[in-house]
Every structure is written in structure tokens, then in C-alpha cells.
Amino acid sequence: MTTSHWAPYGVELGSRFLLGTAGYPSPRVLADSIAASAAQVVTVGLKRTLAAGGDNGFVDIVLGALQERGARLLPNTAGCRTAREAITLAHMARELYGTAWIKLEVVGDEHTLQPDPWGTVEAASQLIRDGFAVFPYCTDDLVTCQRLLDVGCQVLMPWGAPIGSGQGLLNPFALRTLRARLPGVPLVVDAGIGAPSHAAQAMELGLDAVLLNSAVSQATDPVRMARAFALAIDAGRAAFEAGVMAPQSMAVASTPVPGHPFLIG
Numbered sequence: 001m002t003t004s005h006w007a008p009y010g011v012e013l014g015s016r017f018l019l020g021t022a023g024y025p026s027p028r029v030l031a032d033s034i035a036a037s038a039a040q041v042v043t044v045g046l047k048r049t050l051a052a053g054g055d056n057g058f059v060d061i062v063l064g065a066l067q068e069r070g071a072r073l074l075p076n077t078a079g080c081r082t083a084r085e086a087i088t089l090a091h092m093a094r095e096l097y098g099t100a101w102i103k104l105e106v107v108g109d110e111h112t113l114q115p116d117p118w119g120t121v122e123a124a125s126q127l128i129r130d131g132f133a134v135f136p137y138c139t140d141d142l143v144t145c146q147r148l149l150d151v152g153c154q155v156l157m158p159w160g161a162p163i164g165s166g167q168g169l170l171n172p173f174a175l176r177t178l179r180a181r182l183p184g185v186p187l188v189v190d191a192g193i194g195a196p197s198h199a200a201q202a203m204e205l206g207l208d209a210v211l212l213n214s215a216v217s218q219a220t221d222p223v224r225m226a227r228a229f230a231l232a233i234d235a236g237r238a239a240f241e242a243g244v245m246a247p248q249s250m251a252v253a254s255t256p257v258p259g260h261p262f263l264i265g
Contacts, residue, residue: 004241006208008155008186009101009133011072015040016203017233018074018188019226020213027061029222034065037226042071043103043211045078046093074135076103081116083123090127102127103157104136113163113191117144121151128152137190140174142181149185156185157211160202161192164214168198172205179206196225196232203236204244 005012019039024030034042044062066073075093080086083106090102106123108116115137121144124134128151136148140158148156158178161167169175170192178187189202190211199210210233219225 004237006186008135008188008209013040015230016209016237017230018043018190018209018211019216020211021045021062021217022213023217024222025217030217031061031065033216033222033226034062034071035069036223036230037216038069038230040069040071041074041211042066043074043076043213044097045076046089046096047077047079072101073097073099074101074103075099076137077105077123078103080106081108082106083119083126086119086123087126087130090123090132091130094132100131101133102135104134115139115159117141117147120144121147124148124153125151135188140171140178142174142177145178145182145185149182154186155188156182157188157190159191160189160198163191165192166194166215167192168194169201169205172201175202175207176205196228199229200232200236200239203233204239206240209233 005014006016007013015038017037017039018041019034019037020043021030022045024033042062062073075097077086077089080089086104086106093102094100104120104123104127106116106119107113108119117138120136120138124136127134134153135155135157136153137157138144138148145156145158158175160169186208188209188211189207193199193210193212194215202210212229216222216225216229
């Protein structure tokens with residue numbers, strides 16, 4: 001892979017693909033998908049782990065795959081509905097997995113699974129004070145993102161579309177605005193990505209990384225899909241760094257106009 005490096009919370013990573021671990025048809029497929037993705041950050045939901053009795057082989061598979069790749073675990077607070085619940089779960093995750101990295105989710109609406117901006121900011125503020133490196137799942141609202149930065153978050157994870165919807169980037173303008181207004185902040189598109197082309201579009205906009213789960217785990221062939229996303233993310237980032245041409249409202253000739261002399265070297 002040729003994707004340039006980025007450094008969330010000062011940790012240099014060579015991959016801009018963050019992969020979720022829920023819903024795979026088997027532990028083997030999960031492990032092979034992690035390898036095919038070349039991801040260096042893998043998320044896991046603590047609530048799911050606890051519901052499965054703490055460890056039914058799932059955690060061992062994830063940790064084994066991470067060790068093989070030298071990758072990092074990013075526990076998340078998926079399923080939390082209040083700031084207090086998310087804070088408690090984050091502390092449990094740190095004790096269980098031995099990492100201060102936490103993907104913060106505080107859901108405010110059951111239909112859209114849209115994050116609660118007030119609860120997310122409240123939880124983020126406390127977790128930052130408690131020594132966590134917080135990766136907050138948020139909407140693409142600029143003011144909410146600014147408030148999360150104000151309380152100490154160094155990375156933001158705005159959604160592309162509702163979780164699991166596969167709709168892609170519903171509001172490219174908002175994401176482009178975040179990139180322009182927050183030029184030095186790592187931005188990770190999280191949720192709603194359904195196809196490799198969606199991931200490539202996010203990277204072409206100049207965002208720093210993509211986190212997804214269902215688009216890989218629910219594919220007919222998750223391993224091949226993980227590889228497809230890795231290639232798309234790499235291509236999108238390379239295109240952004242090369243300079244994607246600006247769209248034009250009118251046709252622009254790509255060859256010299258007839259009747260005008262020009263030199264051929």
C-alpha cells in the first residue's frame with residue numbers, strides 16, 4: 001500500500017482504514033478480513049463482548065490478528081444511550097484491554113442512531129480528564145465538532161450516513177466544510193459507508209481515514225471486500241494528494257483549438 005502516514009494522538013499509522021469486527025460469518029473470516037484490509041486499527045464493542053460471556057473465542061481472534069499485524073485495538077461504547085453509561089463502559093474497556101484509546105458513542109435517537117451531541121461532548125470532556133484518547137462518533141455539524149475539540153478531543157469521527165445504512169456520503173458539502181475549517185484535525189468518516197467508491201470519495205475530499213464494519217462483514221465475500229476497500233482508500237488518498245481537478249460548469253477543451261499554432265517538442 002502507498003497510502004501516506006497519519007498520526008492520531010501522536011501514533012503514526014501507515015493505513016487509513018479502520019475496521020469493525022461485528023457480524024462476520026465466522027472467526028476465521030474475521031481474521032482473514034483484518035489481514036486483507038491491512039488495517040492498523042480495529043474496533044470492538046465491549047457490550048457485545050460482555051453479552052457473549054466475556055470471551056467465546058472472539059476476543060482471542062481479534063487480539064491474535066492485531067498482534068500479527070502490529071495493529072491497535074479501539075474499543076467502542078456502542079449501545080450507550082447516556083454520557084454516564086459511556087463513561088462507565090470506557091473505564092471497563094481500559095481495564096479489560098489495557099488501552100486508553102476509546103471510540104465514544106452516545107446514541108440520541110433510536111431510529112437514525114444519530115449521536116447525542118450534548119451527551120457526546122459531556123462524556124468526551126470527562127474521559128479526556130480521565131486520561132483517555134477519545135475518538136468521538138459525531139454528526140457532520142461544525143459547531144458540535146468544534147465543541148468536541150474544545151474539551152480536548154484530537155480526532156473527530158463524523159458520520160457519512162446513518163450507521164449500517166450503506167448510503168455513502170449524504171452531505172459532502174458538510175464534510176468538505178469540516179476539512180476546510182479544521183485543517184489540522186484528523187477526520188475519520190465513520191458510519192454509512194456501503195461501497196468502496198464511497199470510501200474513495202471521502203478520501204478525495206481530504207479526510208484522513210475511513211471506519212466501517214457492515215459493508216465488509218455483510219458482503220458475500222468479506223475478505224475480498226476488505227481488500228477492495230483497502231485499495232479504494234489508498235486510491236482516494238493518492239488522488240487527493242495528487243490534486244483532484246475542480247469540476248467546471250462548461251466544457252473545457254483538453255486539446256489545442258484548431259487554427260492556433262502550437263509547438264510539438
